[in-house]
Amino acid sequence: MNITLTDLNMTYANGKQALRNISFDMQSPNLTGLLGPNGAGKSTLMKLLVSELLPTSGGIQLNGSPLNKVEKQLKSALGYLPQSFGLYDELTVWQFLDYMSALKGIKNSKEAIRKVIEETNLTAKYKARIRTLSGGQRQRVGIAQALLGNPELLIFDEPTVGLDPEERINFRNLFSRTAEDKIVLLSTHIIEDIQSVCNRLIVMNEGRLLFDGTPEELIGLAYGHVGILEEQVDNNEKQGYQITSRINTTRGVICRIVAEVLPAFAQPVEPTLEDAYMYRISKGVGLR
């Protein structure tokens, strides 16, 4: 399977331009992480990919055909977890997944449901009504319905929201296993989720694509632009750099900063993926 996005622009009815000239392609197998601050346009991009919204201009092709011409093919190949997901509170987990498999036209539904319940660690809860579940368990039901029927294309909008650290690790492993023969696109604010599983990163901000490459390439771009310094820098000097974190130490507070040109009083350090992401966002427009 391959998906090509060409010069996508999306402006909402209120005039808000959520996407500007987005172009990239994805080919299976592929596990891509979509990173960007609030309002970057990640959810809008995902809604266009699942044909829930139409672009204002530009196009999406699925295996070489325009998406609007192959909607049936898309629907049968798609598993989608939207950001806000309405679950049917009075149904049990099994009933809900049974209902979703009927909507998806899955043939061997019992087997398919059993498989996703196991994969998402919901075996103890399959008879529970959805209203009785915790936030993390509900999120797992959302992931389970996306996985139903082993779809070739998985689009997850913030899949790890509400999951505890142990569950997040389980899901990272699940995503890596799942991606072996599929296209998986997942958006997240949690950089660790992406670092450990994604072989490709797309960074967006204000509707623009800022970076498309491997996590290592993103880190490579930040070398020489990350440093640490002690907090007691006087205010006049606090220019030209951005503080990304503060660490309390016995010597006082140490700040981690990113800057185009590091100030002389900062000590350069090896960038993490999070630093590299912050550096790329702070640099603004322009691919790579």
Ligand SMILES: Nc1ncnc2c1ncn2[C@@H]1O[C@H](COP(=O)(O)OP(=O)(O)OP(=O)(O)O)[C@@H](O)[C@H]1O
């Ligand atoms: N239905 C809508 N009508 C008008 N503007 C919208 C609509 N949906 C989103 N927007 C705006 O479009 C921009 C992109 O929003 P989008 O939800 O795609 O961003 P996001 O990266 O997913 O952010 P978040 O991580 O906060 O969900 C934002 O400025 C948002 O306010």
